[in-house]
Amino acid sequence: MSTLAAARYGKDNVRVYKVHRDEKTGEQSVCEMTVCVLLEGDIETSYTKADNSVVVATDSIKNTIYITAKQQPVNPPELFGSILGTHFIQKYSHIHAAHVHIVTHRWVRMQVDGKPHPHSFVKDSPETRDVQVDVVEGKGISINSSIQGLTVLKSTGSQFWGFVRDEYTTLKETWDRILSTDVAANWQWRQFTGLAEVRTHADKFNPAWEAARAITLKTFAEDNSASVQATMYLMGEKILAAAPLVDTVEYALPNNHYFEVDLSWHKGTKNTGKDAEVYAPQSNPNGLIKCTVGRSGGKPKL
Numbered sequence: 001m002s003t004l005a006a007a008r009y010g011k012d013n014v015r016v017y018k019v020h021r022d023e024k025t026g027e028q029s030v031c032e033m034t035v036c037v038l039l040e041g042d043i044e045t046s047y048t049k050a051d052n053s054v055v056v057a058t059d060s061i062k063n064t065i066y067i068t069a070k071q072q073p074v075n076p077p078e079l080f081g082s083i084l085g086t087h088f089i090q091k092y093s094h095i096h097a098a099h100v101h102i103v104t105h106r107w108v109r110m111q112v113d114g115k116p117h118p119h120s121f122v123k124d125s126p127e128t129r130d131v132q133v134d135v136v137e138g139k140g141i142s143i144n145s146s147i148q149g150l151t152v153l154k155s156t157g158s159q160f161w162g163f164v165r166d167e168y169t170t171l172k173e174t175w176d177r178i179l180s181t182d183v184a185a186n187w188q189w190r191q192f193t194g195l196a197e198v199r200t201h202a203d204k205f206n207p208a209w210e211a212a213r214a215i216t217l218k219t220f221a222e223d224n225s226a227s228v229q230a231t232m233y234l235m236g237e238k239i240l241a242a243a244p245l246v247d248t249v250e251y252a253l254p255n256n257h258y259f260e261v262d263l264s265w266h267k268g269t270k271n272t273g274k275d276a277e278v279y280a281p282q283s284n285p286n287g288l289i290k291c292t293v294g295r296s297g298g299k300p301k302l
């Protein structure tokens with residue numbers, strides 16, 4: 001005998017673009033997203049008894065994403081995800097949870113002759129702003145916001161020494177190295193009771209994302225890093241201080257290595273230690289350092 005242990009379904013990779021035209025200034029703003037919506041509820045019989053009467057077609061889910069994008073603001077994505085997820089649990093009595101994932105792509109207003117252009121944009125990096133919104137009947141709304149794919153490098157101002165040395169160690173200690181990573185940072189908001197509460201805090205989501213991004217970049221640049229671990233913890237601490245409704249901040253940072261190349265074989269060329277200028281960027285393997293930073297005094301008071 002078998003049983004359906006868990007099930008969710010929906011539409012993934014729904015690509016949506018929305019333009020806002022400011023009638024007064026003539027300026028246009030754009031938003032491009034990739035959306036996934038997965039539903040849970042009393043849908044077991046669709047799997048176990050071929051009963052499609054409980055299935056909201058994934059095609060209808062896709063249509064609902066377009067209609068909601070037309071009727072509602074898509075910015076901030078935390079609010080859009082909450083509106084979309086709440087729609088599904090309110091509209092269909094047998095649907096009890098909606099899991100919405102939104103990737104917002106990076107279209108940045110173009111500067112032309114030093115001025116912001118009214119309707120032209122550049123995708124200056126593969127970086128995205130992502131949200132995971134879980135709307136669960138009776139439990140409220142859980143929101144996790146993130147930055148993905150923000151690639152950074154510093155050519156000095158990073159050290160790594162004092163680590164365990166034993167019979168497995170070949171790495172030399174260094175007081176000056178290249179540090180590069182692809183930032184994945186996410187921050188978990190405290191649980192919201194429902195859409196009404198998310199709406200009352202809607203003005204906090206964009207500033208939190210801006211603060212998280214600015215703190216990540218400034219700390220990366222300015223900290224004379226003892227290690228990826230120490231620098232990422234500093235970042236997390238500062239984001240918690242900047243965003244009181246955030247419970248935890250999580251980072252996952254690959255350490256993208258750049259190796260010195262010994263060129264002494266060519267006419268005694270000096271290219272190691274203080275003479276190193278040409279390096280070999282490594283694709284793999286890479287270090288991967290993760291942490292979650294929380295509040296020591298428990299959850300913040302509102």
Ligand SMILES: O=c1[nH]c(=O)c2[nH]c(=O)[nH]c2[nH]1
Pocket residue numbers: 160171226227228229255287289
């Ligand atoms: O910042 C670092 N943390 C590590 O844990 C580690 N391990 C390693 O080989 N290099 C580094 N760098």
